Amino acid sequence: MRVLSGVQSSGKLHLGNYYGAIRQFVTYQDKADEALYFIADLHSLTTVRDGPLVRQHSLDVALDFLALGLDPNKAILFRQSDVPEIPSLAWVLATVTPMGLLERGHSYKDKVARGVPPDCGLFIYPVLMAADILLYGSDAVPVGRDQKQHLEFARDIATKFNAAFVAGYDPQDPLGKASGKPGIFKLPEPIILDETAVVPGLDGQKMSKSYGNAIDLFGPDDVVTKRIMSIKTDSTPIEGAKPPDSTLLHLLELLCDADEAAAHKQSWQQGGVGYGTYKKRLVARFFEVFGEARRRRIELAREPREVVRILRAGASRARELARPLWERVVEVTGVGAHYADVRRGPEFLVR
Numbered sequence: 001m002r003v004l005s006g007v008q009s010s011g012k013l014h015l016g017n018y019y020g021a022i023r024q025f026v027t028y029q030d031k032a033d034e035a036l037y038f039i040a041d042l043h044s045l046t047t048v049r050d051g052p053l054v055r056q057h058s059l060d061v062a063l064d065f066l067a068l069g070l071d072p073n074k075a076i077l078f079r080q081s082d083v084p085e086i087p088s089l090a091w092v093l094a095t096v097t098p099m100g101l102l103e104r105g106h107s108y109k110d111k112v113a114r115g116v117p118p119d120c121g122l123f124i125y126p127v128l129m130a131a132d133i134l135l136y137g138s139d140a141v142p143v144g145r146d147q148k149q150h151l152e153f154a155r156d157i158a159t160k161f162n163a164a165f166v167a168g169y170d171p172q173d174p175l176g177k178a179s180g181k182p183g184i185f186k187l188p189e190p191i192i193l194d195e196t197a198v199v200p201g202l203d204g205q206k207m208s209k210s211y212g213n214a215i216d217l218f219g220p221d222d223v224v225t226k227r228i229m230s231i232k233t234d235s236t237p238i239e240g241a242k243p244p245d246s247t248l249l250h251l252l253e254l255l256c257d258a259d260e261a262a263a264h265k266q267s268w269q270q271g272g273v274g275y276g277t278y279k280k281r282l283v284a285r286f287f288e289v290f291g292e293a294r295r296r297r298i299e300l301a302r303e304p305r306e307v308v309r310i311l312r313a314g315a316s317r318a319r320e321l322a323r324p325l326w327e328r329v330v331e332v333t334g335v336g337a338h339y340a341d342v343r344r345g346p347e348f349l350v351r
Helices: 015-031 051-067 085-094 099-103 106-113 125-134 145-165 221-229 247-255 258-270 275-300 304-333 337-344 346-350
Strands: 002-008 034-040 076-079 140-142 189-191
Touching (some): 015 034, 015 051, 076 304, 085 125, 085 145, 099 125, 106 125
Parallel strands (some): 002 034
């Protein structure tokens, strides 16, 4: 099984990134036959228009990945922009992607409603994501629940491409078991942990750096503490039972072990403990869970050239995995002649 996923490098990683995706990345580097994880710096251009900052964000995310347990000897870690076949494939896929499909995008509509400019890059974001996923023949993609629709889009786009360029392809038989005509692109499956698929932010909405409601994994101690202590709560008195649908309780359940989480939930329902006590415990638990990773990140940051070397080596390995499928795309579409010439010889161009 080949697993692939990525995180956009548009800011600092937070609890939502970890529990919604990165924790799964670390798990699947051992469970999958091959695991590819990329830093989506091309995607970040929809919101970040500062070259040095984009580069710094990419390095920061790489440091975060490595500090949180990603092992470059087990998984392939790379920058999206270091694989030039990705934007090339994105354009090819865009030519078969219906406008109506993209217009249904929840993420696009949500971001526009929040004031993000509705430019072309934001609109076709799912096409670039489809290229990220499909280029390597990925079988499964660990994603947060909020990204599930983008994976469904990738499957739809793959089907459109296969139908357009593979004679005899049957969308009802994508593996070609009956027709003998399998598609060029696989239809990947999502991997979602339901209990942690959407992590609430400080205000109760989905935790997101773009919403300003996140708890950064590697922020300064005092900033992290202040953020956690600012989690919104109501005016329920100490002796009263607390509302069950609470960001504070949910985060406690995420970070605490099963026994402690159950004890918190019981006292939450019975009353007798104030919100401040729960917040202090959440602060302590945060540093218990992420303390080692935070120390490791400081050590890794002292060797930025080694991190860049890991990213470049990962991109080289990713391109090797992508080569067979990209050559198929070149062959059936007739584009990428320069690539075909280099990889397969000039006789390929006149076949």
